Amino acid sequence: MLPGRTHDSSYPLEGPEGAICDQHRVSPREEFHRASLGQRPPTYRGSSPTRRCRGVLRAKPTARKIRSRTRTTPRWNPLSPTAAVVLELPDDVYAGVPCWNGKWARWAHLTVGIAYDLGYQRIRPLMCDGGISRKTLILVAAALARYADYRTGRNARPTNRRLAEDTALSERTVQRGREALRLLGLATELLRGRQRTRAERFASWRLGDRHRGWASVWCLHESSWQRRVFHKMSSHPRKGSLLSVNVSFRDKTTTPGTAGTPSAATTKGASRRRRRQEPSQGRTESRQQGYLLASSWLRNARTPQWARKHTPRGWSAILAPLAEHGWTPDDINELMADWERTGGNWLPPVPYKPIALIATMIVWHRRHNGLDDRPAALALAQEQAAEQARIEQRLRDRRAQEESRQARAAARDLVGGPAHRAAQQVAADAAARAAAKRAMQAARDAAARSELVARQRGHDLPGRTD
Structure with missing residues (x-):
């Protein structure tokens, strides 16, 4: 990884998950936990040192067709917005990550604005290298939302340079905007921007793609408390002024069970026919x-x-x-x-x-x-039978191990008894007899060697004189 580069990520510095600049040694997760209203923040499911997401390089179908037709490497155009290869994410990368509620304009102008007004003072000490204004954050969020999926808010992959060109802001301001969105719980970085590996560069060069890095992949969504509030509020508030009577704030913002009932202006006339029949139990x-x-x-x-x-x-x-x-x-x-x-x-x-x-x-x-x-009934039955066989085999192994342990314990109890001493005496006598036999055999071998040496030297030849 090149020094001084952030690779289109909202993490300006290297370090563990949620690491911030040197002047704030406490992690953002701990700070957010301290500043929250007694509620533990939701688990961060984005890319982190403990939960890395690399992705797999895939060639686009159009690039394969062009390659098969021309049989030559296409010329690379640095100004072309399209690429011949794409980084495919794992199947479970979006598990536990919500989608946005509505379209990009609602998320950028309404959701981000509300979250900024209510939570910016809490996340400002956690941001590195300065803060960001409400207007600038909404501008960055709107530019980022244009590259996300229209229905879900996922797969947003613009680079910081592209967002800076779209918003006429600096790349550092774009990075602060992404960092603020992540700390507010409005965006999750599923894949952190990185340089391409050597194999990925060679594979992309063969298809005419000369890019050297991957941009971060983001998922845009509401924060946890916004989802609870938005799903709880009714789209049909009661008529009249909310301040005409003394009611609690909860009664003002929610009208449970009154969306399908006729209003006060139509109670004297004919009742409305219900278009949708209530489902049975x-x-x-x-x-x-x-x-x-x-x-x-x-x-x-x-x-x-x-x-x-x-x-x-x-x-x-x-x-x-x-x-x-x-x-x-x-x-x-x-x-x-x-x-x-x-x-x-x-x-x-x-x-x-x-x-x-x-x-x-x-x-x-x-x-x-x-x-x-x-x-899957047959496969499930086979798996259950195999699991039952494994359980029975483990039980048999445990019984054999227990029997072996008991046999060893019984053998240790016999050590030092009359039978053990008698066996030791028999073994000692057998060892003594074996030693005596070895000594006798060694003496016979020595005598035979001496006789052979003397015969070879001629001492026992008859008629020999010195």
Whole structure:
């Protein structure tokens, strides 16, 4: 990593998660915890030294087509806004990270402005190298929101230089704006900007891409307390002045159960016909079960990324019949595999209508098997049988280990007893006899060698004179 570079990140200095400049030795998480109103802040799910996110280099389909047609390396245009390669994030990178409530204009001008007015004094001591004004922060937030996904607020990847050109501000001001958004809980840095590796540079150069780094990937959303307040407030406040009677602030801002009732001006006339019939108790419980199944399915590691395009509330309607028959997330994933392999159907990598596709798969499975026949039941039974076999094997190993331990303990208790002393005496006698035999054999060998030496020297030859 080059010295003096921040690589399009809101972390100006290197250090642990939440590290700030030298004049503030306390981490921002601890400062935020001290300054909060007795509530622990939500867990930060962005990129950090303890939770790094690197990504995988992928070539765009258009670049592959151009490469296959020309068979030559395309010329690189530094002014072109498009790139031949893209950094693909892991499937679970957005797990636990919310989306924004509304569109980019509402988030940039309303959500950021409210969060600045209520929380800037708390985060100002945590910011490095100066603060930022409300107007400038909204300007940076609006420029950043233009590059995010229109529906979810995710996948915002502009560089600091690009934002500085769009806002006519300095790059350092843009970095302070991103830092303020992160400390206010309005943005999460999922992938920290970094330089490309040697293999990534070679792979991108072959496709005509001469860029040398990756910009940070951000997800824009509301803070935790804003989500609680926005979801609690009613979109139909009661008529008349809120200050006409003495009521609490909670009664002024929320009107539970009054959105569908007729107003005071129409109580004397005919009652309005309700356009939407209230769901029955059984249907409500079925929807709740479908919601729980959808939540667990979206959190599953095998679930494809395109399924997270919709919320659990959107999936609850079609997954409610599956939840009634005891389906699990593994059953839904196995259903998609059966749809593609057994049924011979085509499963697109990114379906245009994911909910309609899953509904078609459910109808196909119901027509051939029925909902009582769960796709992952056999695999689950095999896993349970294997797990039971492992448990029994561990029990047998533990019993054998216990028997061996008891045998060793019994053998240690016999040490020093009459039988042990008798065995030691027998062993000593056997060792003495073996030693005597070895000594006798050594004496015989020595006598034989002496006789052989004397015979070779001629001492025992008859008739020899000196």
